[in-house]
Amino acid sequence: MVKIYCTRRKKKNPTNQRIEVFLKKHGALQTKRYGYSEIKRVTNCFRNKLGQGGFGSVYKGILQDGRYVAVKILNELKDDGEEFINEVASISRTSHINIVTLLGFCCDGSKRALVYEFMCNGSLEKLICQENDLITHHQLDYQMLYHIAIGVARGLEYLHKGCNTRILHFDIKPHNILLDENFNPKISDFGLAKICSRKESMVSIFGARGTAGYIAPEVFSRNFGVVSHKSDVYSYGMMILEMIGGKKNTITGLDPSSEIYFPDWIYNRIESKQELGLQNMRNISDEKLVRKMAIVGLWCIQTHPSVRPAISKVLEMLESKVELLQIPPKPVLSSPSTSPIHLSSETL
Incomplete structure (x- = not known):
């Protein structure tokens, strides 16, 4: 009786296979x-760690030509490679002053990494989480925050209208806005991005994607409307309100039970034409600037996508006089008693 011995062939990791197929298909990546x-x-x-998130860790590095870089090391086998593919596919198509530059990537067995230009002033989140000490420690006043808001809007407009294909980011928040040495903002982290045709008015996605507190209502429930570029506008609006409101989108009085949801508070103030009286406001110019940003933010977080402005209209509003802006309807989901979404750093 002849015995036949079969040697097991080592199975290839399907995630790595999928990534390699993608890279082979897009061999002309810059x-x-x-x-x-x-x-x-x-x-x-990996000596100088800059930060850590659900995706993995970020380290500071230096290239042979002397340029500093931020290297994002992705968690091994965390997913099917979709986040890595999204990031490389979307950001390699972009070239804009308000979009962070991807300088390189690594896909070596199970090791995956992304190499970005280094942004010395870190993320916007770190600045607005300084308990309103922005001016003292970072020379940031409302004029600078306005400059940042304009830059992010221009970056989004480029993603929505300036590329050959429309790119929806799906995770606009202060943590993903990086600042260079002159506090010019750059949109980063395209792991949840969706690439679609510029002609598409609606997007098909499976499940909710984004960060709690910034996700548009239609993304977690289609009853509110279709998912589209207006979903990024909603996230942008929540970010603007957080920028002018400080660390959290809540205002707490002496009594802990008197906590007020910031969009509610600022809407009531603007509607009744009261002074905003926020910290660090120096003069009437600051008051007008903040009022304008607040009105634009409230337009952006309208519950139904059809009521929200496109990002190009948002830019137009930000660059116009505050006296010319109309007060939007009160967002239905802005109340903490009815809203399932509040600002937090918890990623879905």
Whole structure:
């Protein structure tokens, strides 16, 4: 009797296969591909950690030509490679002053990394989480916050209208807005992005994507309308309100039970033409600037997408006089008693 011995062939990781198929299909990518040993050399064996998130960790590095970079090391086998593919596919198509530049990537076995230009002033979130000490420590006043708001809107307009394909970000929030040495903002983190035709007015996505507190109502429930570029506008509006409101979109009095949801508070103030009286407001010019940003933010967070302005209209409103802006309807979901969404750093 002859015995037949079969050797088991090692199965290829389906995630790596999927990524390699994508990279082969898009062989003409402008970004450099690094080996993992090169990534270790660039980051000096991951010595300088900049931050950490659900995706993995970010380290500071330096290229051979002397440029500083931020290297995002993605968690191994965390998903089917979709986040990595989304990031490389979407951001490699972009070139704009308000979009962070992807300089390279690594896909070496199970090791995945993304190499970005380094932004020395970190994220917008770190600045607005300084308990309103923005001016003292960072020379940031409302004029600078307005400058940042304009820059982010221009970056979004480019993603929605300036590319050959429309790119929806789906995770606009202060944490994903990076600031260079002159506090110019750049949109980053395209892991949840969706690439679609410029002619598409609605987008098909499976499940909700984004960060709690910034997700448009229609993204987690189609009863509110279709998912589209207006979903990014909603996230942008929540971010603007957080920028002018401080650390959280709530205002707390002496009594903890008197906590007020900030969009409600600022809407009531604007509607009744009361002074806003926010911290760090120095003069009437600041008052007008904040009032304008608040009105635009409230337009952006309208419950139904059809009522929200497109991002190009948002830019137009931000660059016009506050006296010319109409007060929007009160957003239905703005009350904490009825809203399932509140600002937080908890990622779905």
